[in-house]
Amino acid sequence: MFILKPHSGVPIYRQLLEQIRRMAASGQLPPGTELPSIRDLALQHAINPMTVSKVYSLLEAEGVLERNRGKPMTIAAGARAAPAASKRARHLEPHLEQLVLAARQLEFGEADVVKALRDHWQKTVEKTDDRPVRRRTAAR
């Protein structure tokens, strides 16, 4: 379900936190989806259960996750609807940063980057057009 890289510089808890947030925000994890128990997730990835517990608690406080007595944590109902475009844009920031940095290192100007982005977008959209997958279209 999640991709965790313990050896990247990013702390594991942050990786998990942001992945769950993203997936809840984008609807990849629809409300009501059950998350694995702390122990199972920890065992699966061979990470400290307290890390998982920390993430679950933080997300519960944020309202992204819901605790059900005796049952596993689930994605909260309001998790999907709430994030406005600006909040979702925040998730895009790290990727934008990387893009801008790479572009500048390669000495691309702003116009070049936008053009390259558009080309790439078209290509990707065409490829996924025929697949019966829920598409998120671009900015509304």
Add this chain to the structure above:
Amino acid sequence: MKAVARLMLVYFTGTALLRTVSVLGLTAIVAGTAVLVYLPPLVGQVGLPSRFSLAEEALLMLVPVAGIIALLFGGALMPTMVSRLAGSHYAYVLPHARGKLLASAFGTVAFVALMASAAMYVTMNSKLPHVSFTYARLLLGSLLTYSTTYLVLWFVSRFRGPLAALGGATLVIGTLVLPLRFMGATVPLRWAIIPTVALWIVIAIALLLAPRLGLLRANRRRPTWRMSAYAGGDELDLMIGTSRPWLLALGQIVPIVVAAKLIAWLYGDVAADIQVKVWLFYLVILSVLSAAAASFAATRSRALWLRAPWTRAELFARIEAAFWRRNCYTLGVLLVTMAAVGVYFELPNRALAFGIVLLGLATAVSTYLGLVVTRAIGWGVATLAVGGMLLLFMASINATDPRASMATIMLLNFTLAALAVALRSIAKRRWHDIDWMLARPETAAHAAA
């Protein structure tokens, strides 16, 4: 409590060999004693008629004795395990570890002593009314004997190398012989109580207070009194430990001198021919131990395989030669001692000759026995070893006995010679395709004490 019980159980049954020996020993003790109790009186030696011949009687009485010795060795794992556990982190981490280890050690000795003394008491009281020992005397004597024997076993197992084995030999004599002194009916009991108590106090202090005394840290590395480190000489000699033979040869002098004092003290009032027997017996033990270093040759020679241009067969020939070179020194000293003993006790030449021959045979048999040990000891080799040792000891008792028939002595000596030749060919064949993966240090044997 359950730890102590569990430990004791494992001491006697931890390996297949020990389990068998323990069970056999217990059976022999119980069954042998029972048989003796229900038999008609064995008073053949007192001149009265009996149903059994002297030999049969002797054999029947030997069964419980053999059982006791077997049980003693059945618990041979105890000293090794106690010292291993006591010197490891487990001594600190397991709850009340040291106390329980001490209790299990004492329990083992007490168990053997109880069985042995009970058997002896029952036997003596029912069959030998003219010999009377109180149970207390038997028990205390046994406690002392077996405490020291296990201590010797521990000592011998800790160190490797011929020098240590020699040290062990000296102590073996002590443990076998000293307590007999104390079991004499006229010796006050405290002579048995005091040394036993003192011994156990020392053991208890060593075990319980070891951390405070810094003993355990120091003993982390097991010392090996290998004699050949960095001495000059051929690489072969260096590797297999024969590079300073005079050291070992002269090193035997110490136990010989100690033995001389002991034997004089204990048996000074006994007839000369018995003293000679004791001497020869002791010298045979010494020659066996000196040659027993050959048992390390297999594991030590593994480094030579890559370093030297010899085939396995050539390797065997050279190692055999190296050991005989070394044996010349050690045997020389022993022969001189034997000659001195013979002269001192005015032995007839024939007896002296047989004694000398016997020492040579003992060295040959044990050297080749050691060389046969190229992998873990199997039942075949073990039987050969035990059989050979028994033969040696029987021969040593008879060789200088003026009453023994020439035929018996010759027969024993020829059998021994044949045994040596047989062992040599077995060793040669084994070395022909020696497998060093099987000859790991943990699986190589120390000659059974």
Add this chain to the structure above:
Amino acid sequence: MTVPYAAARQLAKSFGAKRVLDEVSFEVAPGDVVGVLGKNGAGKTTLLELMLGFTAPSGGSVQLFGHDSYRLPGAAKARVGFVPQQDELIGQLTAADQIGVIASFYPRWDDALIHKLCQACDIDTRERIRAMSVGQRQKLSILLALGHRPDLLILDEPVASLDPLARRQFLEQIVEVAADVRRAVVFSSHIVSDIERLANKIWIVKDGRLYWRGDFDALKESIVRLHVRSSRPLPQTLTLPNALSLERNGVFATAVVRDWTDELHQEVGEKLDAQLEIENLALEDIFLELHR
């Protein structure tokens, strides 16, 4: 407030004139998984041995479950499990006998757990220990420390001789222990990636002192590598706050700094008139940087 499972105050240890540990203070609370990192010879093993009472401190104090470690009572010992660097099994015994002997010392022993673990680790309990490979002996050694379900598990380089599959099994075992929040684990390892997965606290032992003691996530967020690209050549005497290393090359500079905060990002960027790129480091890189 519960008694910490382990606690030390100004702990010091010398062997003769050589000072091996100095001014070491820490606490281990239930639920902690502490990873102990350090160069060879930094004092990790000594630290663990002091915790368990194998040796007495030269200064300061160390306690387990509120008892002085050196005089740890038997009941407290039943709550601790220890795996030494080299196994101390008795070669002549079978695995079953070895397990039986160790188990008999403890009031509680989970036979089912041991059985399950032996199967999972492919250990034949009828096999003689001297016939086992080094890896199997180490696995057995680890098992023996788990059987009595200790509250505090201390391991000294437990996986040094294990293959990756066995290491993963070991990690999963630690996760199981850690999942019970009433238990704690302290383990030292060279295999930084294992610590990286499991630890929530890190102790870095350097030259006999605790160079870092604290939350692992905080460590990762505190020590970062800065990539600086300034609009003008950087001065020779360039300094950065709390820099562990610094390299300058014209308009570029790379530095590893500790105690990094977001405010500093703003400050430094302005001060140097530069773009700052923050790179988070893996634990191994952090360790290397600290020892430059």
